[in-house]
Amino acid sequence: MARARGRSAAPTARMIxxxxxxxxxxxxxLKERDIGRDAKEHVRTVQSLVRRVLDAAPEDRPPIDQYDLILIDECHRGYLLDREMSAAEATFRDEADYVSKYRRVVEYFDAVTIGxxxxxxxxxxxxxxxxVFRYSYREAVVDGWLIxxxxxxxxxxxxxxxxxxxKAGETIEALNPRTGEIDTAELED
Structure with missing residues (x-):
């Protein structure tokens, strides 16, 4: 094994x-879009799954059984709430416009989903x-996890x-927002 000037070189994983x-x-x-079916773990943002599932051509979408478990941290961030569509809107809008993309991508996969x-x-x-589990701020303080x-x-x-x-009749100075100058005004009662 070669030595670097005066100190021994640490073996790398490849060497041992x-x-x-x-x-x-x-x-x-992160830039790799195609995830093989044999991947054991897959870390993605919900936004990237929206692109991969909803914005892709049907033949390029992952199969619905790709995952056994989907774990979403900060799951309250499904900002876009589902909305009701009126009968008039149903004639010219797609139902997908009213169901949040967040919800659609979560429900797309046939997997256990934990938020x-x-x-x-x-x-x-x-x-x-x-x-299924609540842990209050007060409990976390008592348990020593939070201060x-x-x-x-x-x-x-x-x-x-x-x-x-x-007082009525008092003269005051006031900023004129249009001109940026200070004007004087006499107050009414």
């Missing part, structure tokens, strides 16, 4: 015959069902205590 994590699990780069979020929203339960915050401090100033008061 071990496989790398990427080789064991068949990891692909994780600390801030569930109404549409979260509509897509994933009612939460309790101090209550806010009220800062009193002379302006906040006394307010601003004007």
């Amino acid at each position: 015959g071990a496989k790398t994590f990427a080789e064991i699990f068949g990891l692909h780069g 994780l979020t600390a801030t569930p929203a109404l549409h979260t339960a509509e897509i994933f069902g009612e939460p 309790d915050h101090d209550p806010p401090h009220l800062i009193r100033t002379a302006l906040s205590a006394a307010g601003i008061q004007f």
Whole structure:
């Protein structure tokens, strides 16, 4: 084994015959669009799945049974809520315009879907069902996972205590938003 000037060279995974994590699990780069059916793990954003499933030609879409499990972190971010379509709109719009792309891509695959979020929203339960586990802020503080915050401090100033008061007939200065100049005005009662 060759030595680098005065210190020994550490053996690499290739030199000792071990496989790398990427080789064991068949990891692909982020830019690689085609994921083989033999891939054991696949990490994607929901947005990239929308492109891969909804924006692709039908023959280029992945099969619906590609995944056994879909795990979505921050699942409350299915921002676009499903909307009701009126009878008039049904004559000229596609139903897909009213169902969020997020929901359509989640429901496309025939897989167990688990959504994780600390801030569930109404549409979260509509897509994933009612939460099966809740862990409150207070519980996390008591268990030592979070630090309790101090209550806010009220800062009193002379302006906040006394307010601003004007008298009828008083002349005041006011900013003219159109010109940017200070004008004077006499107050009515």
